[in-house]
Amino acid sequence: MPENARSPLKPLSEALLFASNFLRHPNMLGSIVPSSRFLVNQVLEPVDWSRARVLVEYGPGVGTFTAEILRRMRSDAQLVAIETNQDFVRFLQRALPDPRLHVVHDSAAEVQPVLQRLGLPAPRYIISGIPLGSMPDPVRTDIAVKSRAALEPGGAFLVYQFTARALPVLQRTFGDVRRSFERRNLPPAQLFMCAKRAG
Numbered sequence: 209m210p211e212n213a214r215s216p217l218k219p220l221s222e223a224l225l226f227a228s229n230f231l232r233h234p235n236m237l238g239s240i241v242p243s244s245r246f247l248v249n250q251v252l253e254p255v256d257w258s259r260a261r262v263l264v265e266y267g268p269g270v271g272t273f274t275a276e277i278l279r280r281m282r283s284d285a286q287l288v289a290i291e292t293n294q295d296f297v298r299f300l301q302r303a304l305p306d307p308r309l310h311v312v313h314d315s316a317a318e319v320q321p322v323l324q325r326l327g328l329p330a331p332r333y334i335i336s337g338i339p340l341g342s343m344p345d346p347v348r349t350d351i352a353v354k355s356r357a358a359l360e361p362g363g364a365f366l367v368y369q370f371t372a373r374a375l376p377v378l379q380r381t382f383g384d385v386r387r388s389f390e391r392r393n394l395p396p397a398q399l400f401m402c403a404k405r406a407g
């Protein structure tokens with residue numbers, strides 16, 4: 209749907225759903241408001257849309273990245289959005305009725321079985337806003353290792369975080385991590401682009 213065709217109440221209801229879930233699960237969300245368009249643009253900047261036939265998003269929340277990924281991706285590409293919060297899953301299934309989108313109620317740690325169940329090949333990109341920094345080290349290591357294993361060679365794990373606590377795990381797992389920063393987000397965000405080298 210074009211931006212100017214949206215109901216003015218939609219962004220408000222998204223913001224309220226997000227904020228009420230933040231009050232119940234502050235560690236799982238990390239922020240009281242969804243990501244800004246500045247952060248969305250910077251995280252998606254490295255994506256080569258012509259080569260991305262399968263993409264995965266971890267922790268879509270109310271779909272701030274999801275809607276923009278759908279807008280930019282190929283008409284024959286598939287997006288798998290994996291979310292642990294049932295309220296967000298229900299909301300996204302209603303709000304984004306796009307046949308290219310698969311909203312799955314599960315954890316990022318289950319990325320490989322989820323892709324297998326959907327019969328999809330390895331993704332080119334995994335885009336992640338889940339709070340790796342607040343998780344115990346073995347849990348974030350497990351997610352980083354499984355994400356690298358799930359990606360196709362030449363693909364990338366695009367991570368945004370509000371702290372740098374996940375950086376050592378990402379460097380150990382991927383070796384090649386490029387960093388940047390988006391200060392126009394609330395809170396300001398760190399970006400880690402983790403490449404899975406081809407070959």
Ligand SMILES: C[S@@+](CC[C@H](N)C(=O)[O-])C[C@H]1O[C@@H](n2cnc3c(N)ncnc32)[C@H](O)[C@@H]1O
Pocket residue numbers: 236237238239241242243266267268269270271272273290291292293296314315316317337338339
């Ligand atoms: C910081 S919010 C990001 C929401 C949205 N992507 C945005 O940028 O506005 C983190 C999201 O990750 C979800 N989440 C937390 N742990 C998760 C996990 N292990 N697997 C999948 N989703 C998870 C939370 O429920 C929440 O929706």
